[in-house]
Amino acid sequence: MGAEGADPGTVRPGGRTARVRASVLRAAGDALAEHGFAHLDLADIARRAEVGKTTVYRRWGTVTSLVADLLLDMAEQSLPRTETGSLLGDLKANARLVQRTLADPRQGALFKAVIAAATCEARTAEALHRFYDIRVKEWAPCVQQAIDRGEVPEGTDVHEVIRAVSAPLYYRLLTSSDRLDEAAADQAAEAAAAAARAGAYLRGDEGRA
């Protein structure tokens, strides 16, 4: 007897268990990108992953909880950051990276699906927020360097500048049918850079005109 509350996969996480997780997460990503978040069933994912559907239901239970785990996995795969020496150059590099990701049919659909899933459950939302916190933190240093160079005023919220680059790209992805091209990426970077230079992202201060 004794406490038998340990979730499956936590006591013997090696070998098969890890293999099953990797296989299921890959299959889940494929399925989300293909069918979207709504018409998705776990049995189909189990089939793709060549895993018993009982296992998928036992370890994840619901689509949203599976997506939460997928986000945990995605957060670990970090993309290399380039440095160009100027704020605009760095922000453009970031914007292009986001734009290429969202414009890619598979990745774009996957991100849409993941965002949709996050609106449906608190745990999944938390995982999504953590994912973006990590990505934002990775790029924030380039804004700090711009502050050090005197390009951007002291006291600027560096994270907010990075978010300002992504925001219009995600907004376009979700609310319009316009194509996400490089011009959109460059425009997002330029707008964020211009606003940052003008002091629009000073923290704790609503800025002056």
Place this chain on the structure above:
Amino acid sequence: MGAEGADPGTVRPGGRTARVRASVLRAAGDALAEHGFAHLDLADIARRAEVGKTTVYRRWGTVTSLVADLLLDMAEQSLPRTETGSLLGDLKANARLVQRTLADPRQGALFKAVIAAATCEARTAEALHRFYDIRVKEWAPCVQQAIDRGEVPEGTDVHEVIRAVSAPLYYRLLTSSDRLDEAAADQAAEAAAAAARAGAYLRGDEGRA
């Protein structure tokens, strides 16, 4: 005999049919705001609307298609626009309106759900895009006025400026756990205004540093 392909509700759209639609759309909004897009069933909506579930299935069939109709309805309800005489003032008014809407528990949840639904079906996405096109068009004139006043350079994409105000607010709603407060709204408006003045939204031109 003859063509009997007419969808239910199109031949006799008055009286009861209209009443049923209004009641179902209201119930759908409530349900979406409460349960989110995922765990939503049409039978529950029918119960809330005091309508037979057969009717809901016959006229809308799926959750996404019901959301598409809800968006059509939402698009018709236009909000009054205020004018302040300056670009920053107008953009702040817009930002505050969006912020108040998204920060409201019911409305915020509803918008999240509607966006999630739009990621799952082309027809619903189209309805969502139309909804935002209308909202953006309603506010665009204030940017044109700023151009006429010489506040913003000629050739600026007026719609893009309006989108730039909403984008960071929606981005925050979906990807972070931070509260959507008035400071966020003001910051979004100021950033958009600063970027617009700097010429970041010149159309067909990627701007200069």
Place this chain on the structure above:
DNA sequence: CGATTAACGAAACTGGAGTCCCATTATGGG
């Protein structure tokens, strides 16, 4: 390498989402 038992997987089972049928209601045209 062998024992223990965590984790997996096949198959049978179940509940409720979505469909079908037909009687009832009430719209819109004459």
Place this chain on the structure above:
DNA sequence: CCCATAATGGGACTCCAGTTTCGTTAATCG
């Protein structure tokens, strides 16, 4: 005002997503 029939609504039915059961496989510890 009346008729033809569009549209609704209750209830029976179906089918499959999700659960339960139990035998099999393999991870970890000694």
